[in-house]
């Protein structure tokens with residue numbers, strides 16, 4: 001959605017001599033509407049154009065769900081159509097329009113992007129252990145990462161352990177619990193959690209320092225989001241806190257069996273992904 005603006009910023013930073021392209025690691029995702037191999041290529045090329053790049057460092061399958069390609073006027077799209085004319089959430093009689101494309105077919109085209117130099121690395125997101133097992137059985141190029149929900153209320157430890165064991169990097173999304181206004185945990189916030197607040201007070205630091213420290217020992221990358229410069233800066237320069245066994249035990253006990261915030265498949269697309 002914001003690729004054009006990001007592209008302008010990247011180009012300016014490179015032209016002004018602030019960074020070189022090689023110093024940047026830029027990633028984008030393949031949306032559900034473009035799993036069909038012909039459309040996957042169109043989306044990647046459009047993303048590269050928006051970002052003003054020759055190649056992407058990491059291209060990720062966003063969700064293991066494929067949607068149909070339908071234009072804004074309700075017609076079946078074809079590869080000549082302008083990408084902006086294709087609906088991101090195509091629906092018929094209120095139901096999302098899915099398409100039977102195997103994840104293997106989509107992975108094959110992802111692999112071809114690496115072979116043809118459009119992407120340095122390819123990965124997945126929201127893949128379960130079953131899907132990871134399947135992918136590892138047929139991939140020629142191993143997934144660089146699995147980007148998954150992980151925060152104190154939904155620690156996702158079994159999947160993290162599985163990925164670590166199979167040397168697939170874990171990227172933790174919504175690491176502070178995000179800001180979800182849908183699903184069974186809508187409105188629940190880690191920022192108001194009493195246990196977390198007490199541990200932060202004990203160490204004279206912020207709750208985000210505690211959360212970042214917790215994640216960094218478990219996963220390869222943590223990707224908090226902020227709309228505020230000061231928070232962005234704090235998240236990059238977070239204080240790594242020396243926690244004791246009791247702190248860690250209390251943090252681990254915050255995990256909840258139904259703690260997942262982002263269940264978009266179940267809530268919006270009538271396709272539960274995680275069950």
Ligand SMILES: NC(=O)c1ccc[n+]([C@@H]2O[C@H](COP(=O)([O-])OP(=O)(O)OC[C@H]3O[C@@H](n4cnc5c(N)ncnc54)[C@H](OP(=O)(O)O)[C@@H]3O)[C@@H](O)[C@H]2O)c1
Nearest residue numbers: 125173174175176177178179208223224225226227228231
């Ligand atoms: N792969 C996927 O399917 C998927 C799904 C969801 C999210 N993601 C990605 O994961 C990233 C983060 O996820 P998210 O936005 O859902 O959740 P998040 O990073 O856990 O939480 C964002 C919230 O935390 C607040 N925040 C951030 N830093 C803070 C700080 N230092 N102090 C106080 N508040 C702070 C933000 O408010 P302010 O803006 O006011 O700072 C915002 O309300 C995003 O880049 C997103 O694209 C991926």
